[in-house]
Amino acid sequence: QGFEVVLPQAIEIDGIRARLGGLEADLQEVLVGEDGSLVRWAELGTTRQGPRAVFNYAPLAVSNILKENLWEKFPSVIFTSATLTVKKSYDYIRERLGLDRTFKVKELQYESPFNYQQRVLLGIATDLPDPAEHGFQAKIIPAIGESLLASRGRGLVLFTSFYLLNATAAALGEDLTAQGITLLCQGDMPRHRLLEKFQADTNSVLMATASFWEGVDVPGESLSNLILTRLPFNVPDEPVFQARMEEMRSQGKNPFYSFQIPQAVLRFKQGFGRLIRNKQDKGVVLVLDKRVATRGYGRWFLESLPPCPIRSGPAREVLAWQREFLQSTSPQRED
Known part of the structure; x- marks a missing residue:
């Protein structure tokens, strides 16, 4: 009986010892680790229980990890996605995944069924302030x-920020409600409930950020107006992002063109892809960041999208084109 009592306790103690050992190793890596392939940072804050510190470390690049655990272990690997290319080229994703010219890679691009x-209709408002300029939010x-x-x-x-999302919701909430339009905002309820309500109510609007740029599937009449408020560049003070840019500078590369733009283009493509989910869907993508039309790098974004009609001009004209397009008779069902 004594053995039966002690054994579970011993197993529990061994488990605690193993977890503590893992925590010790992680803490050593964060505080005094010398592995140059890792990024380390601390997040300080306060909770109801008092001060709180979270220590993090992450790989600077995943290419070597993938090589050891995927490329060298399997005879073949298949990647499929609508957002693997930047300007119809696989160069960026190949570099990020570590698929250099020593690997035999077959690249295929197929036309969309849509x-x-x-x-x-892709509409671009070109008379609004630059997102970095004063007055962008007000306009x-x-x-x-x-x-x-x-x-x-x-x-x-x-x-691309909760601040602008909340400001927009606060400013427009009453007017939308007065017109019988339900306003749904990220954070009001769990993600899956938001999407269920948005799908079920064709007179609703969903305002969201971050993860909603991808993985949202709302076919049918509930979504015919997609508004992209600004180009989705990464937050520049994010630790891993900063470390990757520093590494590129040390290699003589321009991180804006080698990393920031391609990352934003892929996210932009993901956002664009929320609109058309089946062959019967129809709608407008409205871009309120004029940089996509006025900056040289804007063509990276436009050339990465499926071919579609583009109208750019003053917001008043673009909104008129939007109304005309949405009010036009929907084409017959496509087989």
Whole structure:
């Protein structure tokens, strides 16, 4: 009986010892580790229980990890995605994955089954302030409101910050509600519940950021107006992001063109892809960041999208084109 009592306790103690050993190893790596392939940082804050510190470390690049655990262990690996290319080229993703010219890589691109030329209008407002300029927020919020009223809801508005999302929701909430449009915002409820409500209510609007730029599948009438408030560049003070840019500078590369733009292009493509989810879907993508049309690097974004009609000009004209497109008779069902 004594053995039966002690054994579970011993197993529990061994488990605690193993976890403590793992924590010790992690803490050693964060505080005094010399592995140059890792990024280390601490996050300091306060909770109800008092001060809180979170220590983190992450690989600077995943290429070597993938090589050891994937490329060298399997005879073949297949990647499929609608967002693997930047300007129709696989160069960026190959570099990130460590697939240099020593690997035999077969690249294939297939045409989309969706008729973007007939079912999508891409509108770019070019008279709004640059996102870095004073007055950007004050100008885009009315444009968002007018666009959502024109589409009678049925809109997904994607932001790159909660600050602008919350400011927009606060400014437009009453006007939308007065027109019978339900406003849903990220954070109001769990993600899956937000998407269920948005899908079920064709007179609703969903405002979101971060993860909603990808993985959102809302086919049908509930989504015909997709608004991208600004180009989705990474936050520049994020530790891993900063470390990767520093590494590129040390290699003589320009991190803006080698890393920041390609990353933003892939996220932009993911956002664009939320609109058309089946052959019957139709709608407008409204871009409120004029840099996509006025900066030289804007072509990286546009050339990475499926071919579709593009209208750029003053917000007033773009919104008029949007209304006309959405009010036009929907084409017959495509087989």
